Amino acid sequence: MQDTMQSSINTALTQLNRAILGKDEPVRLALCCLLSGGHLLLEDLPGMGKTTLAHALAGVLGLSFRRIQFTSDLLPADILGGSVFDPSSGQFHFHEGPVFCQVLMADEINRATPRTQSALLEAMEEGQVSLDGETRPLPEPFFVIATQNPSELAGTYPLPESQTDRFLMCLSLGYPDTVAERQLLAQPDQRLIAQKIDKCLSLADLKNWQRLLMQVHLSDAVLDYIQRLIDFSRQTSRIYLGLSPRGGLAIVRAARCYALMDGRDYVTPDDVQAIFVAVADHRLSASDQFAVSGSATSVTSSQPSGVLAQWVLDSVNVLPG
Known part of the structure; x- marks a missing residue:
């Protein structure tokens, strides 16, 4: 199947x-x-x-x-x-x-x-x-x-x-x-x-796909990684509106689907990184000024350019653990 x-x-x-x-x-x-x-x-x-x-x-x-x-x-x-x-x-x-x-x-x-x-x-x-x-x-x-x-x-x-x-x-x-x-x-x-x-x-294919989607495995390590991304978006002073629980569930669902499209029944950190900007950026709102590469760049929730979510992703990837 x-x-x-x-x-x-x-x-x-x-x-x-x-x-x-x-x-x-x-x-x-x-x-x-x-x-x-x-x-x-x-x-x-x-x-x-x-x-x-x-x-x-x-x-x-x-x-x-x-x-x-x-x-x-x-x-x-x-x-x-x-x-x-x-x-x-x-x-x-x-x-x-x-x-x-x-x-x-x-x-x-x-x-x-x-x-x-x-x-x-x-x-x-x-x-x-x-x-x-x-x-x-x-x-x-x-x-x-x-x-x-x-x-x-x-x-x-x-x-x-x-x-x-x-x-x-x-x-x-x-x-x-x-x-x-x-x-x-x-x-x-x-x-x-x-x-x-x-x-x-x-339509039958879509229903079968949804059934397979729920069987895709999420390891504790991948869940920890997703939680670090969510927590960082809420705790940094550069973001005043971080990811909601619905946003976290969306990351999990999209990562599972991305893995399944690649023919795997388990999620890797690469799957999370592949979908993160598309899933997260329009849910995030930056503070008044958000610094990118040493320059002050204005980023707002009405401009989902991907910069803000990519910064969260890059920041968490360099953190220990």
Whole structure:
């Protein structure tokens, strides 16, 4: 069973790397995030391939996909749905919003107001929607892939900490290298490739993967390492908002999945290091000034560049024990 799943994962990665050129590690982390059962936040400048990656991920997983373009006038009902009066029957009937799908792409989520952003909190945490005194379950699995523009761009509302903490990972694709960009310019539209991507994993595969995930072994030494990272993020004066217990659980879950994607049933410190920045950085908030390499660099929770989490990782790695 595990060999078959490993083959399917490798095929999925190959398909994704056809759609997103020259970004093997971010693509691997993005797939790891969804296989872990987590939600994914993609932050980057417009035109970097965030939407293409979201389409491609839904394609390889073979899941129903809907996209919402977040704008300043978007209302919670535009996401969740609501009751509509039917004159013929004289009754109200609930009309499902686009959130009732397996993969929801929240495009440019930080262009919507905080009220609208918060409409996704219950859906992301509990897989359900409560409206009109009734709780309605969402399809399983349910993933949110949200994109957001850097906070310095016009017309953005920074996500509150309670919202960013619901995302298992935050990734940035960045500019492609010279070779990848040349290939990108020379071939057809990448979005067409993403839309025609082959399904590699079934719903049964995802359930089997989740079962295997819980069997991946975490040694006491690896758990000690994870705890040192968590404790350091809370104790250093350079960080005023460290990792929460939910953040620690996210590190464990993502590290297990990363190890399983590599064909192992045990987690190593290398697995923790591979996923740590993507899992931790958007959960950390720096003090007023955070020094990097001897220079004062401003780092805030609305700019998940990876610098802060990488500093935590590097600092703990040089500590004794």
